[in-house]
Amino acid sequence: MMLRLRVSFPDRPGALGQAARVLGTLGADILQVTVLEREVGRAVDDFTVSWPGPVDAETVRDRLSGVPGMRVEGVWPTREIPGTAPDYDLLKHVAADPGRAFATLVDAMPDLVSAEWAVILSPESEDLVHRSWQAPTALDETGGLVGVKAADLATLRPAVLGSGRHQLMSLPVPETSRHLVLARTDGPPFHRAELDRAIRVLEIVSIMSHAS
Structure with missing residues (x-):
């Protein structure tokens, strides 16, 4: 374990x-x-x-x-395997198929910051555009995720939030109205070092996605 x-x-x-x-x-x-x-x-x-x-x-x-x-x-x-470079692996897969950049991102990003799942949501339409396999399949009856409304997740700046047992990180996807949300259960709030790492990776993936 x-x-x-x-x-x-x-x-x-x-x-x-x-x-x-x-x-x-x-x-x-x-x-x-x-x-x-x-x-x-x-x-x-x-x-x-x-x-x-x-x-x-x-x-x-x-x-x-x-x-x-x-x-x-x-x-x-945690699922992160010590000694590996999951951020480099993520970028390699995005470079190979930039058309699937954000689908690849939500699958791989949880392992980068020891999260359980990730989604990219559109606050305007209240839809989950992309999701990792452990993530919720849709927004809940309040129009949010694990007790936090989509409008609260869609901050203008990167943010760390908590909701009961869940710790959340919300990052705006550059040049879109969408947000990347990561979550973990029973762990501590995301540290600013984890937030900074996620921001850098998201920015690079966003740039690479324009190559499609």
């Missing part, structure tokens, strides 16, 4: 090693560490870890939170 853990801790020598030791005592195999933030004396890192069997997320939280100054911001499943 692969999990992503988002951990905040004092930015001082040895703090990262403390987190690694705790995970090791729990039987975790650390596959990757991604630095999200280093500022104001604190660090925020994402650990991609695997366990040979089921794991109790609450136990992981309790053990890590027992280290002075350490805070667990989220524990959630």
